[in-house]
Amino acid sequence: MTERHEDYVRIEKAIKFIEQNTHRQPSLDQIAEHINLSPFHFQKLFKRWAGVSPKRFLQYVTLEHAKQIIKESTILDTTLDMGLSSPSRLHDLFVSVEAVTPGEYKTEGLNLQINYSFQETPFGTCLIGVTERGICNLTFTQEEDCETEMSRLRTRWENAEFISDKEIGKKVVEQVFNSSDRDVKILLKGTNFQLKVWQALLRIPSGNLATYKAIAETIGAPTSSRAVGNAIGLNPIGIIIPCHRVLRTNGEIGGYMWGTARKRAIIGKEMSQ
DNA sequence: ATTGCCTGCGTGG
DNA sequence: CCACGCAGGCAAT
CATH class of the missing domain: 1.10.10.10 (Winged helix-like DNA-binding domain superfamily/Winged helix DNA-binding domain)
Structure with a gap:
């Protein structure tokens, strides 16, 4: 098993944990503890992997954000509509x-x-x-x-x-x-x-x-x-x-x-x- | 949040 | 053909 894959497994585990605990808004420390890494190491690994901090990342991944994006259906619809009229752009x-x-x-x-x-x-x-x-x-x-x-x-x-x-x-x-x-x-x-x-x-x-x-x-x-x-x-x-x-x-x-x-x-x- | 009833296409008898 | 299974949606709880 390669190092890269192991990292992915860790990230996946972290995301699953977050998914199951969204209502509790887990802290960086809690997530890090769950995947057996120090908060420091976890933050670093995460940043290397995703290019952003865990906090920023969570903002994007969280369900509320997805809901918001869907609610602003004008963006979505215009995106799709425009996709139809001029896909290449x-x-x-x-x-x-x-x-x-x-x-x-x-x-x-x-x-x-x-x-x-x-x-x-x-x-x-x-x-x-x-x-x-x-x-x-x-x-x-x-x-x-x-x-x-x-x-x-x-x-x-x-x-x-x-x-x-x-x-x-x-x-x-x-x-x-x-x-x-x-x-x-x-x-x-x-x-x-x-x-x-x-x-x-x-x-x-x-x-x-x-x-x-x-x-x-x-x-x-x-x-x-x-x-x-x-x-x-x-x-x-x-x-x-x-x-x-x-x-x-x-x-x-x-x-x-x-x-x-x-x-x-x-x-x-x-x-x- | 959960349930029950709807959809249309693909797959396996 | 028919019967069932799905990465869903909707309305009524």
């Missing part, structure tokens, strides 16, 4: 999406080469899959279970040729997590409905939040927020397709395929930038 990601052809869909990746590798990120270990036509997979491992994650990828692209390649994956991680160069290509495979939902997610700029309902409305299916949640849960390319930016209408955090603590963490970091 609002995007923090200039992602060009390529969807697989019907033939490829049927054959599930025949003649497709996927360079895969596991990579460490500030939010945990993830499995990267890259094809000639773009990134096709960015999923986090739960409990460091790489085998399960890998078999999921193989199932998703049953006939593809898999090549282990750490260098390609490393470049992707640097591009997505550490650089301002966000001009990435992705390769998506899904039903029409899923593609519509995933592309709607790409229109939410970093630092902004949307709701399942708002997404449902933008794709012209205003009563299908549940179906939207379903489709979002199947997003194969985390972070780049920002499924973490979608909350419930009432401001609750909602679910996340890779754990709500991780979702909070990603939102918090984006908010604080």
Whole structure:
């Protein structure tokens, strides 16, 4: 287990603790004690990890803040509306999406080469899959279970040729997590409905939040927020397709395929930038 | 805060 | 086909 991952585990534990004790407004000392670090060390680790102090971070991550953001629905709505009218101006990601052809869909990746590798990120270990036509997979491992994650990828692209390649994956991680160069290509495979939902997610700029309902409305299916949640849960390319930016209408955090603590963490970091 | 009834899509019989 | 499961929403408690 790498140092980076251990740090992430600590942060995750801290966030869980906060989540369960929001009503008590835990102090820095209490949080630090819970994860067995000195307040000093914890503060330092946190700052290094998130780029802001724990206190500032909490302001952003806290439920009340999320509620406020949702309440100011003009911001949210204008964001989404503007996203529709001129997507390229609002995007923090200039992602060009390529969807697989019907033939490829049927054959599930025949003649497709996927360079895969596991990579460490500030939010945990993830499995990267890259094809000639773009990134096709960015999923986090739960409990460091790489085998399960890998078999999921193989199932998703049953006939593809898999090549282990750490260098390609490393470049992707640097591009997505550490650089301002966000001009990435992705390769998506899904039903029409899923593609519509995933592309709607790409229109939410970093630092902004949307709701399942708002997404449902933008794709012209205003009563299908549940179906939207379903489709979002199947997003194969985390972070780049920002499924973490979608909350419930009432401001609750909602679910996340890779754990709500991780979702909070990603939102918090984006908010604080 | 909790409950019960609604939604639409994907999956497995 | 049909039946069920979901990262949701809403109205009535």
